[in-house]
Amino acid sequence: MYLSLSDWTSRKAVGPGRAQAVAFKASPTVIALGVVSMLTDISSESVAAVLPLYITSALGLSMVAYGFFEGMNQSVSSVVRIAAGYAADRSKRPKPIAAAGYGLSMAARAGLLFATGFGGILAVIGLDRIGKGIRTAPRDAMIQHASQPEHLARSFGLHRLLDTVGATLGPLLAFVVLLLVPGDYRMVFVISLGAAVLGVAVLALVVPDRRLDAPAASGPDEGQTTGAPSPKLRELVRGPLGRVLLAAGFLGLVTIGDGFIYLALLEQGQLDARWFPLMFVGTNAFFLLLAVPMGRLADKTSRAGIFVLGHLALAGAYLCAGAGNSLVYVLLALALLGVFYAATDGVLAAMAGQLAPAGATSTAIGTAQTVVAVARLVASTGFGVVWILLGSTGAMLIAAGLLLVLVPAAWMLVLRPGSRAVPGRRAA
Secondary structure (H helix, E strand, O other): OOOOHHHHHHHHHHOOOOOOOOOOOOOHHHHHHHHHHHHHHHHHHHHHOOHHHHHHHHOOOOHHHHHHHHHHHHHHHHHHHHHHHHHHHHHOOHHHHHHHHHHHHHHHHHHHOOOOHHHHHHHHHHHHHHHHHHHHHHHHHHHHHHOOHHHHHHHHHHHHHHHHHHHHHHHHHHHHHHHHOOOOHHHHHHHHHHHHHHHHHHHHHHOOOOOOOOOOOOHHHOOOOOOOOOOOHHHHOOHHHHHHHHHHHHHHOOOOOHHHHHHHHHHHOOOOHHHHHHHHHHHHHHHHHHHHHHHHHHHHOOHHHHHHHHHHHHHHHHHHHHHOOOHHHHHHHHHHHHHHHHHHHHHHHHHHHHHOOOOOHHHHHHHHHHHHHHHHHHHHHHHHHHHHHHHHHHHHHHHHHHHHHHHHHHHHHHHOOOOOOOOOOOOO
């Protein structure tokens, strides 16, 4: 048996033989950031849950247009992720940068109340995605700094759990509003704005403004210090972190937007369109249940291994969406999609942060998120074209087949025998 990249980083942080000896303690900072993310996700996901149907049905746009829109959501945020992470590392003050990102998203929610037509909504959503791109890496750097190194993926899992509570409540609120008042998207936007304002308030008043180069508080917030200057971007892509980024990029090329999966399930399962927002709820419910257990499993076994194998669940969701024609396949697809997010979202951030050079935590996390976002832009845009040419079934089956081919390649890239995180690392 050989050590994975994540095994080495966990042991390096606490010393040989101590990884299992330190009890997990939930950091107050991680919890507070989780509450901020929960409120923000109530805001964003209540809107996201109605956009696919709104674009393809109410506005009558094609699947190619929707694919571009999905990709645009990813790419706009990716433009600023690395820059925001670099700024946080240079200033050693991630909270003000994260607050700027959350503030932009709050402004975008207000803009939805006044935007008219597809162009206006597209511009507002673009502003929201820029805000997301600015806040994500600095926020994850704060989580990293406040967490116990040996339980890093579990801490990210705890944050994602709270985040997913919001991602579950948002679509549920949208469903209830549209059920009671059909077609009243404005009411959904008002609820979205209120949740965004609360999220910014919690961030400003509750989350501590700690420097990344200062020792974290004792107890649950004990973490790592990052006093070295931020390295250049090219230094981040060397060694084990570079292999993780490459694997994440390859897998991202066949990771399409959730909206495509839900639209295919709607078509295959012959469901009424009014149930569409509940598909977001179903996926997030499974993510909610599995986020912490999957993070704990990644810490105890292999973060890189859990991340790569999690994409098998995504392939299963594609197969269900492409070949299933009953409610059973719908539920199975939502469950597998939840497993995928639990195994990859927080785990990738944990890996990038642990493998980052000293003083580059935010930049490394932002780089990993940018690689995935750009790859998903290509995937979503291309998938829209394939959908038009072959239909939902053919497109989903092709995506599943490609992913099943890439998973073994990614596994060999980051977990192959003989792969070394540092000189002298030995098999065990």
